[in-house]
Amino acid sequence: MEKELALDLIDFLYTSPTAYHSVKTVKERLDSNGFSEVKESDKWDLQKDGKYYVIKNDSALIAFTVGNGELEEDGFKLIGAHTDSPGFRIKANPEMVAEGKYLKLNTEVYGGPLLYTWFDRPLGIAGKVSLKGKSPLKPEVKLVNINKPLLIIPSVAIHMNRSVNEGFAVNKQKDALPLLALINEKFEKNNYLVNAIAKELNVEAESILGFDLGLYEIEKGSLTGINEEFISAGRLDDMWMVYAGIKALIDSKSNKSTKVMVCMDNEEIGSLTPQGANSALLLNILERIALALGKDREELHRALANSIMISADLAHAVHPNAEEKHDPTNRPVLGNGPVLKTAASGSYSTDSYNAAIFEGLCSAANVPYQKFFNRSDVRGGTTIGPITSSLLTIPVMDMGAPLLSMHSIRELATVIDNVYSVKLFTEFFNA
Ligand SMILES: [Zn+2]
Structure with a gap:
């Protein structure tokens, strides 16, 4: 029980x-x-x-x-x-390219998360999307939850940051941006996220006028401890x-x-x-x-x-x-x-x-x-x-x-x- x-x-x-x-x-x-x-x-x-x-x-x-x-x-x-x-929220126009090959998302921090715990974990995207409604004053609202390992914030290797285990500072704008995709020739980097959300919601991408989206750890919580006395979640x-x-x-x-x-x-x-x-x-x-x-x-x-x-x-x-x-x-x-x-x-x-x-x-x-x-x-x-x-x-x-x-x-x-x-x-x- x-x-x-x-x-x-x-x-x-x-x-x-x-x-x-x-x-x-x-x-x-x-x-x-x-x-x-x-x-x-x-x-x-x-x-x-x-x-x-x-x-x-x-x-x-x-x-x-x-x-x-x-x-x-x-x-x-x-x-x-x-x-x-606490966690991360996705900004508008979030697509950022690094080295012409990596597509990462521009995020901001919500509340006071322990930032280092967010690194190297598969993350999903969820939140609220506001769509074109019958009148400009009444947008239609839908919730979305892409419950898949979409994103990851990769750590810098210890070889490039030898003092990391004596404590490291995370710059929220630079160090904590999650990686979403690799860019290839056919790649549409503009509106990549909005297109993905539109596909998930089965709506036209043009009908998405705004979003309040956050990142979350997709792995489910579990009982832990030798007698399963703990809840990790x-x-x-x-x-x-x-x-x-x-x-x-x-x-x-x-x-x-x-x-x-x-x-x-x-x-x-x-x-x-x-x-x-x-x-x-x-x-x-x-x-x-x-x-x-x-x-x-x-x-x-x-x-x-x-x-x-x-x-x-x-x-x-x-x-x-x-x-x-x-x-x-x-x-x-x-x-x-x-x-x-x-x-x-x-x-x-x-x-x-x-x-x-x-x-x-x-x-x-x-x-x-x-x-x-x-x-x-x-x-x-x-x-x-x-x-x-x-x-x-x-x-x-x-x-x-x-x-x-x-x-x-x-x-x-x-x-x-x-x-x-x-x-x-x-x-x-x-x-
Ligand atoms: Zn609280």
């Missing part, structure tokens, strides 16, 4: 190479579990105990089940996570928490509170987009839910005053080869359960009040828990927790399952922490 759950997570990650495909994967799971889509442009008619979701920009999704209590008294219970992960940050939250929402029992699973895009670049956490999106959707249930704005604000949220994003476990990088007394490890993250700087939204709620929930779910603080001389990261907490003005606890190799093309987690995450989130929604 634990292994089955881990394999299900690996499947979920495999079908989610970009934020767009993440949303598609989540949508398919919700559709087959009785949820129905409501569109921002429609008039909403919601029922108590009803199950719904709304999609923004094809890359963010908010799923919710309406409680059977009164919204202003029973509030919202939210879990928030993000659909995007790309995009665990943060699709793992999306997976666990969506599963908990689907599996949880109906009760008085309205449960919301928030899957935001663009966390890795600061969240300031219409589909990111630093936008009016979540508050707008919560307001729409209140209005559709016949509540007024005062009742929405009363509901918010009775609401609580978990910001679920992964936590650094102590690294077996870099134990000195961690705080001396708060030392989470893989396999020991969810990690509560706190920072005096406010880069995590946890405080003692929501920490107490977190500990109570873990005890009730029979799940062990751990705590993370940055070493005082290390800046550390942040999450959607502080942004969401400020926009909604509600308590948000910042937590996540423990992870190694965060932002590597392949990150490392454990089978048991996946079980703990689903149990904790289900307990939260059922509480």
Whole structure:
């Protein structure tokens, strides 16, 4: 059963190479579990105990089940996570020729990937393509996923870079461009990529007006370790928490509170987009839910005053080869359960009040828990927790399952922490 759950997570990650495909994967799971889509442009008619979701920009999704209590008294219970992960995006006019023979693609870096992990690996291309529509103001949108080993970023041989193992700097414009093809006499180097996408989508190349395409590792995740205790896969940050939250929402029992699973895009670049956490999106959707249930704005604000949220994003476990990088007394490890993250700087939204709620929930779910603080001389990261907490003005606890190799093309987690995450989130929604 634990292994089955881990394999299900690996499947979920495999079908989610970009934020767009993440949303598609989540949508398919919700559709087959009785949820129905409501569109921002429609008039909403919601029922108590009803199950719904709304999609923004094809890359963010908010799923919710309406409680059977009164919204202003029973509030919202939210879990928030993000659909995007660091990597490469392809620029417009991407074809570049080297030595008259190599065709490479011009890319830019999205977020903060561990760049060296992207070298010498077969990469696929996936994302969203905008096509000529019925009117210039309404382009048609299609997702594309060329799930083949198309590209590779080749390393420079050690013989030409003798000090490479003492550390090497990657120039994003020069060193990290992926190789796509060899040029021969019949070769059409112009619009090579657009032609390939058009062929894949079975449309005219001229109808493609724009694209948001990224690179991804085509190899599927796997269980590793002598007892298959580890999960090695790309995009665990943060699709793992999306997976666990969506599963908990689907599996949880109906009760008085309205449960919301928030899957935001663009966390890795600061969240300031219409589909990111630093936008009016979540508050707008919560307001729409209140209005559709016949509540007024005062009742929405009363509901918010009775609401609580978990910001679920992964936590650094102590690294077996870099134990000195961690705080001396708060030392989470893989396999020991969810990690509560706190920072005096406010880069995590946890405080003692929501920490107490977190500990109570873990005890009730029979799940062990751990705590993370940055070493005082290390800046550390942040999450959607502080942004969401400020926009909604509600308590948000910042937590996540423990992870190694965060932002590597392949990150490392454990089978048991996946079980703990689903149990904790289900307990939260059922509480
Ligand atoms: Zn993250």
